[in-house]
Amino acid sequence: MVTGGSRGIGKTIALDLARRGANIAFNFLRSYDAAAQTEKEIKKLGVDCLRVKAHVGNPEKIKDLFSQIAKTYGQLDILVNNAASGVQRNAMDLDPKHWDWTMSVNARGPWLCSIESARLMKNGGSIINISSLGSHRVLPYYFSVGTSKAALEAMTKYLAVELAPLNIRVNAVSGGYVETDAFDSFPNREDMVAATKTTITTRSLNPQDLANAVAFLCTDESEMIRGHVLVVDGGVTLIG
Numbered sequence: 247m248v249t250g251g252s253r254g255i256g257k258t259i260a261l262d263l264a265r266r267g268a269n270i271a272f273n274f275l276r277s278y279d280a281a282a283q284t285e286k287e288i289k290k291l292g293v294d295c296l297r298v299k300a301h302v303g304n305p306e307k308i309k310d311l312f313s314q315i316a317k318t319y320g321q322l323d324i325l326v327n328n329a330a331s332g333v334q335r336n337a338m339d340l341d342p343k344h345w346d347w348t349m350s351v352n353a354r355g356p357w358l359c360s361i362e363s364a365r366l367m368k369n370g371g372s373i374i375n376i377s378s379l380g381s382h383r384v385l386p387y388y389f390s391v392g393t394s395k396a397a398l399e400a401m402t403k404y405l406a407v408e409l410a411p412l413n414i415r416v417n418a419v420s421g422g423y424v425e426t427d428a429f430d431s432f433p434n435r436e437d438m439v440a441a442t443k444t445t446i447t448t449r450s451l452n453p454q455d456l457a458n459a460v461a462f463l464c465t466d467e468s469e470m471i472r473g474h475v476l477v478v479d480g481g482v483t484l485i486g
């Protein structure tokens with residue numbers, strides 16, 4: 247199950263897990279056409295796909311989403327908490343309703359999706375939360391999202407301990423700047439595009455780099471990695 251699997255990084259993760267043989271469930275909120283296209287691409291890979299419109303900021307919709315997964319597949323092995331939203335403003339310009347929206351989607355949603363998933367992970371499983379460098383670095387217009395990602399990373403550690411008796415592993419992948427549609431809502435879009443290139447590597451970071459890390463954290467080889475935040479940023483934080 248990949249939240250926000252219709253577009254961007256979530257879509258790449260969903261396709262990557264499908265290529266590795268997993269049946270997929272994903273949800274989306276607004277992009278109906280993109281979600282339908284993603285479903286088509288996943289099914290072309292020869293695996294099953296369940297596509298559900300469900301707002302991860304709404305606890306009732308989350309319950310409904312997981313009951314559809316239970317009905318379709320009976321169990322779950324992997325949850326990727328990828329969906330995120332936010333209001334791109336600095337602290338002084340943010341309203342409480344912006345804060346509540348961002349936290350409900352980026353922090354409360356992953357908590358509720360994780361516990362619903364845990365009920366379906368009958369043979370254990372792996373939960374991976376997608377975070378960003380803004381959880382601990384101060385980025386422009388990122389106040390609400392950055393604080394929500396800090397909560398998500400703390401949650402990663404709590405759930406790694408609390409869900410361990412169910413044989414469920416919980417980790418996070420924290421990405422550097424990856425050019426997606428998400429950039430369009432930032433006033434400093436051009437700076438962000440430029441930042442994707444300032445790495446110590448010869449190329450920009452792309453969604454597949456994050457998908458590779460997610461896949462690794464789902465394998466038995468990563469069994470002893472718990473509550474870890476795996477930074478995938480091409481080394482950009484080493485020099486900035």
Ligand SMILES: NC(=O)c1ccc[n+]([C@@H]2O[C@H](COP(=O)([O-])OP(=O)(O)OC[C@H]3O[C@@H](n4cnc5c(N)ncnc54)[C@H](OP(=O)(O)O)[C@@H]3O)[C@@H](O)[C@H]2O)c1
Pocket residue numbers: 249250251252253254255256273274275276277278300301302303327328329330331351376377378379420421422423424425426427428429
């Ligand atoms: N792009 C980056 O530079 C970057 C870097 C590090 C980490 N990340 C993280 O990677 C993840 C994906 O980012 P992205 O850049 O791929 O974002 P994106 O292109 O904006 O895609 C967001 C996805 O989440 C879904 N979504 C948003 N709000 C939702 C809600 N309330 N309920 C259900 N689905 C919802 C969207 O579905 P609809 O289109 O249907 O609304 C879409 O599929 C996020 O957690 C982000 O913080 C991104």
